[in-house]
Amino acid sequence: MIALVSAPTNLGLRPPEPGAVPGAAKAPEALREAGLFRWFTERLAIDAGVVLPGRYVDDDATRSPGVVRNEGAMVDHARRLADRVEAVLATGAAPLVIGGDCSVLLGAGLAMKRRGGVGLVHVDGHTDFRHPGNSDGCASVAGEDLAAAVGLHWPAVSDIDGAGPYFEPARTAHVGCRDDDAELAEVRTVVGAVVPTSEWRGRGTAAVVDALRTTAGAAGYWLQVDVDVLDPSVMPAVDSPDPGGCTPEELIELLRGLAPRAVGASVTVYDPDLDPNGTYARLLTEILTVSLGDLGSELR
Template identity: 35%
Template sequence: MKEICIVEFPSNLGLKEPQPGKQPGVNRLPEWLSRHNLHKSINPKNILTVDPPRYSNQKDPETQILNATSLVDYAREQAYFINNLLSQNKFPFILGGDCSILLGPAIALKQKGNYGLFYLDGHTDFMDVSLSQTGGVGGMAASIVSGNGPEKLTNIFNLAPYIKEENLWCVGNREYDDEYENEIRKSQATYISLSELRKQGIKNCAEAFLLQIQNRNLDGFWLHIDVDVLNDSIMPCVDSRTPDGLTYEEFNELTSILFQSPKLSGLEITILDPDLDPTGQYTKEFVSNLTNTFNNYFNR
């Protein structure tokens, strides 16, 4: 029975400015989810906050990545906290932030052993830096943690890759474009787009992933949830909107299977931008669905 610890990583370091001089609002996500009762519903043993370095909209000349040095510093600090929690057999329930918050937990997982990653996202986030127009790590997070990209980010503490490519499952992408999808198709990762997920069946997909974790004798797996995997009609408050997406019925079916697994080591929630949900109506519905499913199935 693991104690749940909410860890807040209120970072927007992996995103470009939505407009000149305005920072992305996802750094307010933990406080916003708390205001809409996520913390109360999960009832964690403790709540930790690790504040990020200052945001900049300038690309690092060496890597052409936004906030590269700050991301490295932040990832080191994040990894220290997550490593401590995992060592105490606690369950980190992480609230971002943008998808770049994955770097710290991925490093911590590598420090502990050999882990899988279930990357549930409306995008692959497996973009090569040469294809990125923004230089934002948010769009490259899955690629970077599996060892692809500038060594400054992929090889912190000489631990590359943090997650082996063959242990990454990238699920839910609906940006159907060959140039974009080919990056992950040519990798060793398992790529299941939204249309493929529906074709295979959600239960079949989740169970196949868990079977792979078991058959490879991995130490556990991490669950990344980018809220933009949800249907645009129920989750429009994200930085990169795309038509379609999972319904709550589909999302709850998938997460409930993963939440039941004793191999689930921790999870993170990213990308919901409070600036884009001024009344909180979409956030309330998300919190209600996520916490009900988590509390019903997570083995405490």
Template identity: 65%
Template sequence: MISLISAPSNLGLRPPAAGTVPGAGKAPEALREAGLFSRFAELGAGEAGVILPGRYRDDPDPAHHRVRNHDALIDHSRRLAARIGSVLDRGDAPLVIGGDCSILVGAGLALRRRGRHGLVHIDGHTDFRHPGNSDACASVAGEDLAAAVGMHWPAISDLDGHAPYFDPHDTVHLGCRDDDEEYDEVRGLLAEVIPARQVTSDVPGFVELVRGVVDQESLAGYWLHIDVDVLDSQFMPAVDSPSEGGLTPTELADLLAELAPRALGAQVTVFDPDLDPTGDYARLLTEILVSGLGRLGQGMAPPISPGGAPAPRGSTPHPR
């Protein structure tokens, strides 16, 4: 069964303007109003509560290796990890509705506590800014993939000694644009990097390639990260960094529908209701997610508890 977790964090984003706070924290309730939670309930999903973030403070201190909202972000990540772990323990598939991309730290921590897992990072950007390639590290929403594979400051990427949350060789990125600043670096590190222009040309053709990385017998499952800015800005401008050259709604829904059944769980990030005054984009996103993630986790073998051995991955056939 799918179990929805609300994670209304905006802690990983910079302020959109001086004296303001990012709107991504409003996403779970805006999507609830658009019918997302009720639509999933019709499919048999339940809810697993809300992980509230701490107070937003625009207080980065890179000189002392502290990101924006440093303490609050770490606390939120640990609490989110605990909630995801409890959902997995009872055999459900967590669907985390964020919030900004920094929630990947909590998801990664939850999974690393349980063993070795793959990551499919679907995002319009590589989110790979880190201390080794930038002096501007401050906002984890633009640094989440780097943190997930162990390349951020240890306070972020090595919570409780669990770095890396995902091995780079078990990680696939899909959806960045060709002009992404870290594109070449990521291509040299991760198992597969597939820009949006290639995904849009042949969605089905990439599914087996992705599965070949993240759906191996040696892994205990994989996690889907979905930043809605992977959509072309003509379809989804209600994000903090919209750009052209992305996926269409149909392409994203089809991609998710292929990958979701074998995934342990998923997270949805960066939708900003402040940029959607009519609610039209929330309704569009609801249709994409219900279509794409409605069978989340249904093709997985039974989960394992922390420290246990993975269930045989071949015991559950790939859904058709």
């Protein structure tokens, strides 16, 4: 069984302009309107409710050094999301978290660590590996979530309740970044597997799925999917669209291969403010319903 959890947070994103609020918090309801929740619940999934975030604040002018945007509210949301994910897992269901931005990985990771730890497959158009050791510009966890998840960020976000790292680097795999990703060389030295989109195409999806599953481990893994892995020609409704991404068909094939062994999954960074007609919400609904219907089936 799958349990859908809404996590409408935008706390990890930079403001689209000074004083403005990112639109990613609207994603779960936009996808509900597009039919995502109805499709799953008609197939016996359950709606496990919503974990609301605190208020987004553009705190650039007042934030202290060594603190990320909306840090207190983000950590609070991560704890409450972890509680919800644990409650879902206790029923035997596989949680499908609909974000929101990539900071939901903190809550998912905290839940996984509380339960003894699993691997991580990180599907993203960027490595999201900015951290204090390689950048003076750390602020937005949505671009730093993988680094935080494997323990390389400030402890406030990478070691919540002393639980870091949430995922062991050797059991962490990334797929989908572009060849010019600023942190690509570094992340290759830290995590178990890194497959840029160009290499994914060269090796073929079946071989890449096998490699990712092997790295993340036979006991299961968390599956984090940032929809900016798609090329902006088909998915422009994200905060950082970069050319060179995958097609919907490629993403469907990848997720179909990964979903059955996933303990749970999170889907992030779709921005309804950039999709006023709902065109891309409908595309995402099509992709996710086709590819994630077997979430967790190999672990039941």
